[in-house]
Amino acid sequence: SLLRKRSLVGPYSAVFAQYFSFGGVVTLLPLYIKGYGMEAFHVGMMLAAFAVMFILLQLPAGSLSDRMNRLTLAAGGLALGIVALLLIPVFNAFWPLLLVMALYGVAFGIIFPSISAVVADSTSAEERGLATGIFHALLTAGVAVGAPVIGWIGGVLGEENGLFFTSIIMVAALVVMLFVRKSA
Numbered sequence: 001s002l003l004r005k006r007s008l009v010g011p012y013s014a015v016f017a018q019y020f021s022f023g024g025v026v027t028l029l030p031l032y033i034k035g036y037g038m039e040a041f042h043v044g045m046m047l048a049a050f051a052v053m054f055i056l057l058q059l060p061a062g063s064l065s066d067r068m069n070r071l072t073l074a075a076g077g078l079a080l081g082i083v084a085l086l087l088i089p090v091f092n093a094f095w096p097l098l099l100v101m102a103l104y105g106v107a108f109g110i111i112f113p114s115i116s117a118v119v120a121d122s123t124s125a126e127e128r129g130l131a132t133g134i135f136h137a138l139l140t141a142g143v144a145v146g147a148p149v150i151g152w153i154g155g156v157l158g159e160e161n162g163l164f165f166t167s168i169i170m171v172a173a174l175v176v177m178l179f180v181r182k183s184a
């Protein structure tokens with residue numbers, strides 16, 4: 001019944017899409033930058049930039065989501081994530097890609113506290129554990145499905161096109177989020 005609960009559809013869609021795209025980025029980014037002479041160190045730095053921004057934004061974004069509409073904030077984070085994903089295959093040098101990955105981390109940092117709070121807000125004490133378990137299962141499923149699917153697309157169409165496709169599921173989640181937000 002929690003999977004059909006209208007207030008949880010947006011957060012569940014967003015977390016799956018967020019981590020589906022991340023699985024695709026983690027799979028294809030090393031292959032993409034290798035073609036431009038970069039190495040594992042560069043991938044590590046890009047992922048570190050992503051992680052640092054994600055961590056730094058958790059508290060301010062969580063506080064902001066307490067003061068404004070959580071779904072609106074999450075939708076803004078999804079839109080920012082889509083922009084970052086679309087920018088990855090545009091660049092082929094370390095510094096611009098580092099900045100894009102930092103931007104992607106900002107998007108994650110905005111999305112995650114907001115959608116986590118919606119799950120908590122939308123459930124009773126008796127169902128909160130199960131609702132949170134579903135949330136984290138969808139997070140893991142997103143990476144587990146996104147990595148091979150986007151890896152396959154990248155293998156067939158090339159890394160640049162595969163990286164482009166990482167944004168499509170985020171667009172779908174944004175549409176769901178906007179629909180849920182509008183009807184809430």
